[in-house]
Each structure stands twice: as C-alpha cells, then as structure tokens.
Amino acid sequence: MSHASTIRGQEILNNPALNKETAFTMTERQSLGLEGLLPPTVENIDRQLERVQTQLAAKPNDLERYIYLMSLAARNKTLFYHTLMSDPARFVPIVYDPTVADACLAFGHIYRGSAGMYLTRDMKGRFKKILRNWPVKDVRFICVSTGGRILGLGDIGANGMGIPIGKLQLYTACAGVPPEALLPVLLDIGTTNAALRADPLYLGLRELPPDEAEVDLISDAFIEAATDVFPGVCIHFEDWKGTDAMRLLARYRDKVLCYNDDIQGTAAIAVAGLTTALQIKNETFADQRVLFLGAGSAGIGIASMIVSAMVEAGLGEAEARERIVLIDVNGLIETSRTDLNEWQKPFAHEAKPTKDLLEVVRTFKPTILIGVSTIGGAFTEEVVREMAKLNERPVIFPLSNPTNKAECTAEQAYTWTKGKALYAAGVQFPDFEYQGKSYHPGQANNFYIFPAIGLAVYATRPARITDDMFITAAAATADQVGPSAREHGMLFPLQANILETEVTTATRVAEHIFDSGQATVERPENIRAWIEGLLYKPVYKEL
Numbered sequence: 001m002s003h004a005s006t007i008r009g010q011e012i013l014n015n016p017a018l019n020k021e022t023a024f025t026m027t028e029r030q031s032l033g034l035e036g037l038l039p040p041t042v043e044n045i046d047r048q049l050e051r052v053q054t055q056l057a058a059k060p061n062d063l064e065r066y067i068y069l070m071s072l073a074a075r076n077k078t079l080f081y082h083t084l085m086s087d088p089a090r091f092v093p094i095v096y097d098p099t100v101a102d103a104c105l106a107f108g109h110i111y112r113g114s115a116g117m118y119l120t121r122d123m124k125g126r127f128k129k130i131l132r133n134w135p136v137k138d139v140r141f142i143c144v145s146t147g148g149r150i151l152g153l154g155d156i157g158a159n160g161m162g163i164p165i166g167k168l169q170l171y172t173a174c175a176g177v178p179p180e181a182l183l184p185v186l187l188d189i190g191t192t193n194a195a196l197r198a199d200p201l202y203l204g205l206r207e208l209p210p211d212e213a214e215v216d217l218i219s220d221a222f223i224e225a226a227t228d229v230f231p232g233v234c235i236h237f238e239d240w241k242g243t244d245a246m247r248l249l250a251r252y253r254d255k256v257l258c259y260n261d262d263i264q265g266t267a268a269i270a271v272a273g274l275t276t277a278l279q280i281k282n283e284t285f286a287d288q289r290v291l292f293l294g295a296g297s298a299g300i301g302i303a304s305m306i307v308s309a310m311v312e313a314g315l316g317e318a319e320a321r322e323r324i325v326l327i328d329v330n331g332l333i334e335t336s337r338t339d340l341n342e343w344q345k346p347f348a349h350e351a352k353p354t355k356d357l358l359e360v361v362r363t364f365k366p367t368i369l370i371g372v373s374t375i376g377g378a379f380t381e382e383v384v385r386e387m388a389k390l391n392e393r394p395v396i397f398p399l400s401n402p403t404n405k406a407e408c409t410a411e412q413a414y415t416w417t418k419g420k421a422l423y424a425a426g427v428q429f430p431d432f433e434y435q436g437k438s439y440h441p442g443q444a445n446n447f448y449i450f451p452a453i454g455l456a457v458y459a460t461r462p463a464r465i466t467d468d469m470f471i472t473a474a475a476a477t478a479d480q481v482g483p484s485a486r487e488h489g490m491l492f493p494l495q496a497n498i499l500e501t502e503v504t505t506a507t508r509v510a511e512h513i514f515d516s517g518q519a520t521v522e523r524p525e526n527i528r529a530w531i532e533g534l535l536y537k538p539v540y541k542e543l
C-alpha cells in the first residue's frame with residue numbers, strides 16, 4: 001500500500017499504513033499538503049500512546065476497548081501496533097482471546113468497516129478475480145475461517161471474521177511479521193446458526209452450509225485461487241468445524257504451503273506446557289497416561305503430538321496410543337463405537353462404553369487431564385479431586401475458550417487439589433493466592449506458536465509446513481522456561497517478553513527448516529540476526 005510518492009493531503013490521512021496523525025513533522029506537513037488538516041502540535045508516538053491509554057482507560061469494558069483498538073488499526077497501523085507491542089500481556093487478551101469472543105458474538109452489531117476479505121460460496125468460480133481486488137499483491141499469509149467453530153462458541157458464520165483478523169494481528173504484535181503481508185479471509189459457506197440467520201444485523205449469507213463434498217469443492221477453488229493470485233502464500237486454517245479442519249488439512253498439507261492452527265499450533269503449545277510440567281515433576285512422556293475430554297480438531301491434534309513425544313521418550317507407537325484415552329459428546333472413544341471418524345479410530349481401545357468422565361478417571365487413572373470439549377465446568381470438583389488422589393502433582397489443562405468454556409477455572413483447580421495442580425487454561429486466569437502461596441496459572445494458547453511459525457515461514461519460504469516444525473516450536477517454547485521459573489510452577493514463558501520469546505522460537509524453527517533442507521532461500525550465517533533484520537517495527541517512517 002505504498003503510494004507515498006503519489007498521494008497527498010487527506011488521502012494520506014485516510015491510509016492507515018501511512019497515517020501518522022499528529023506525528024507528521026512540519027516539513028512533512030508542508031511537502032505533503034497536510035497543513036491545516038491537523039492540529040498544530042507535533043507529537044511523537046509515545047505521546048500518542050499516552051492519549052490512546054487515556055482513552056482506553058475511560059472505556060467501560062474490554063469489548064469497548066476492542067472496538068476502539070480496531071478503529072485505531074483502521075486509522076493508524078503504526079500506532080495500533082506500537083500500542084499492542086508496548087504491553088502485550090495487557091493487549092493480547094483484548095484484540096484476541098478472550099475479548100475477541102465477545103466481539104465475534106456481536107460482530108454484525110459492532111461492525112464499523114471491513115478489515116479483510118469476504119468470499120462467499122456463490123463466488124466460487126470467480127475467487128481469483130475477487131482476490132485481485134485486495135490492494136496488496138505480495139500477501140504471504142492468509143488466515144481463513146468459515147466461522148464453523150469459533151473458539152468454543154460453535155458455528156457463528158461470518159461473525160467469525162474477528163478470528164482471522166485477531167490471529168493475523170498477533171503475527172505482527174507477537175512475532176514482528178510485517179502487517180502488509182497478512183490477509184484475513186472469511187470464507188462464507190453459510191451457517192447452521194438460526195438465530196444469526198434471523199438477526200437483521202447479521203452480515204453473512206443467510207443459508208445453511210452445503211454438504212462436505214461441496215465444502216471441499218469451495219475450499220479447493222479457494223486454495224487454487226489464493227495460491228495463484230498470491231504465489232508463495234501460506235494458508236493458515238483457523239476455527240473451521242472440527243471435521244472440516246481435519247479433512248482439509250489432510251487434503252492440502254502435502255500439496256500447498258498450509259497448516260491448521262487448531263490442530264498443529266494447539267498441539268505444540270500443549271506439548272510445550274506438558275514438557276515443562278513433566279520437568280517440574282521429574283518425569284518423562286513415557287510415564288504418562290493422558291485423558292482428553294473432547295476429541296475434535298484440538299484433541300486429535302494434541303493426542304497425535306503426544307504420541308510423537310511418547311515415542312521420542314522410548315515407547316512404541318501402539319503402546320503410546322494405549323496411554324491416551326479420549327471422550328467426545330457420545331462418550332468414551334472405544335472399539336464398539338460405530339460413529340468414530342478416521343482420526344479418532346486409531347485412539348479407540350477396548351473398554352466398557354461410558355459417558356461418565358469421573359468413571360473414566362477412576363478406571364484409566366490418568367496423570368494428565370486435558371479439556372478441549374467447549375464445555376465450561378466439565379471438570380467438576382469430584383473429577384479434579386480424583387485427579388489429586390491419583391497423582392501427587394496432577395496435570396490439569398482445561399483448554400477450551402473463551403473464559404466461560406474452560407473446563408475448570410484456575411481457582412477451582414488450585415483449591416480442589418490443595419495447590420498441587422500443574423494448571424494451564426486457554427485463557428490467562430489471574431494469579432491466585434491459596435494458603436499464603438501465590439500461584440500463576442499457565443496459559444496454553446496457540447498464540448505462543450503460530451506467530452513464531454509464521455515468522456520462520458516468512459523468512460525461510462519452505463514449500464510445505466511439516467509437523468516437525470511444530471515439534472521444534474514446542475521444544476523451543478518449553479526451553480525458554482528456565483529452572484528458576486519452573487521452580488515457581490511456571491509452565492510457559494512470560495508474555496511480557498512475547499516478541500523476544502517468539503523470535504527465539506522462530507529462529508529454532510528456521511534453523512530446523514534449513515537443516516532439513518526445506519528452506520528455499522539461502523542460509524544466512526547468523527539466522528537470528530537475519531530474522532531480526534526482517535522484523536516489523538512500529539515506528540513512523542519519514543515520508
């Protein structure tokens with residue numbers, strides 16, 4: 001979007017990539033036809049940030065702060081990212097999980113302007129032509145959702161657009177990927193959500209989604225068009241209906257540069273958190289028995305990566321699978337079930353059918369309990385107490401989002417296990433005091449991973465994205481939690497340093513991409529310095 005040499009005056013102020021608002025110098029104002037269009041005081045970006053903070057403080061809640069920040073992004077990208085990057089631990093939960101959930105639920109009502117592309121199923125034959133309407137030609141990442149399963153909110157159709165927007169904003173805020181390389185896409189195939197279809201302010205197609213075969217044809221057309229219009233683009237799938245997510249990842253992963261964050265990114269952050277938890281417990285993956293509530297895209301993704309970790313720790317693959325048990329809405333995944341999908345079948349073991357989580361905890365005796373069920377409160381007091389009875393340090397990861405979908409809260413887990421739980425949720429729960437001791441709950445959220453993968457891919461341009469890149473990212477993330485942090489029960493790196501953390505992770509992933517011959521650019525001498533040189537910096541450029 002760099003038309004700086006040709007455009008002038010109000011047009012510059014209307015361009016969020018160029019707009020500096022009160023930070024235009026007097027010289028720039030004179031040469032660019034901006035005199036009189038701005039108040040006379042010239043400010044630097046930190047003074048502007050002070051004003052943003054004052055205005056945010058006056059907002060009554062985080063949804064209002066979200067709305068304010070999105071308007072800022074639409075007006076002045078540099079100041080927006082300067083704000084986010086000035087205090088990521090504060091702002092990530094506003095532009096992303098959990099506030100983005102409220103924003104998505106209300107999307108059609110709070111809509112103030114488009115910040116990405118909307119492709120509808122009826123445009124299928126024209127996707128290429130339509131994608132060329134995007135003003136930037138060198139798009140490197142498309143985050144695409146159908147809105148079919150947004151966080152734990154179910155199918156919310158076009159309201160799900162908040163997720164591709166927010167995920168891509170974190171590529172920049174958490175890993176310094178330049179924002180002009182990013183395109184959020186909502187692929188509107190309709191929605192099963194009758195309430196939304198009846199809402200006069202809903203902005204998407206008011207149709208039911210088509211069958212799977214048609215979804216595949218629509219996504220084939222989208223993939224073909226996206227890779228043709230934006231050569232070298234990486235497609236990031238996010239928050240599709242679980243079965244679509246798994247089927248389409250299998251369909252495209254060996255053909256195009258793509259990944260599914262809910263399957264692969266989530267697996268990596270869960271395995272990173274488990275790695276540090278096991279270091280704290282002085283155990284290995286080979287010692288574990290893992291129970292999942294939820295057997296969809298996140299559950300199957302995490303389970304598969306745990307199998308790899310167990311194999312790495314010395315178990316055979318079949319033995320590793322025996323140590324993993326999943327439960328879905330219809331009960332325990334076991335061999336007599338006739339409704340299992342092809343990703344669940346490898347995890348079906350002979351067992352008595354049951355829908356009772358507590359019963360499975362008692363019989364299977366897990367060391368690790370993971371929630372990816374979208375059912376808030378599903379880890380009841382009895383379940384959590386049973387985990388504490390079975391384990392000196394039970395590992396309890398209720399990962400469903402947003403906050404009210406967490407299978408148990410941090411406070412519940414620490415109270416019911418008398419402070420013994422090694423706990424992580426999808427959202428950041430506040431620190432909790434219990435019997436004079438302070439606990440810092442972990443946040444096992446894929447935002448530690450996907451921006452770093454994005455940065456590594458941005459730099460090294462591999463032709464495909466492979467599971468070993470996510471395994472490397474998981475190890476790199478876990479390695480950044482030092483022994484003294486682990487002593488304090490910390491499972492993840494601090495979010496205050498998220499950029500530093502993700503650049504470190506991206507460097508490790510990039511090294512792996514070079515070492516395994518997957519990079520298509522020349523290997524630099526110092527990979528970290530080279531990556532740092534590519535990072536976006538939220539500072540104004542002289543126009």
Ligand SMILES: NC(=O)C1=CN([C@@H]2O[C@H](COP(=O)(O)OP(=O)(O)OC[C@H]3O[C@@H](n4cnc5c(N)ncnc54)[C@H](OP(=O)(O)O)[C@@H]3O)[C@@H](O)[C@H]2O)C=CC1
Nearest residue numbers: 151152242294295296297298328329373400401426445446
């Ligand atoms: N922390 C993080 O980084 C991430 C968290 N998540 C969260 O994980 C959750 C699940 O995501 P995802 O796996 O992609 O979604 P899916 O829809 O693919 O899977 C949900 C799973 O939960 C099962 N389920 C639904 N209701 C129940 C119930 N009452 N008891 C037991 N199981 C149940 C579903 O069964 P069935 O299919 O038979 O209905 C399905 O197996 C979401 O809340 C999401 O926000 C996801 C990705 C990342």
Ligand SMILES: CC(=O)C(=O)O
Nearest residue numbers: 151239262401445446
């Ligand atoms: C975090 C995330 O990707 C999800 O909840 O779907």
Ligand SMILES: [Mg+2]
Nearest residue numbers: 151238239262
């Ligand atoms: Mg997701």
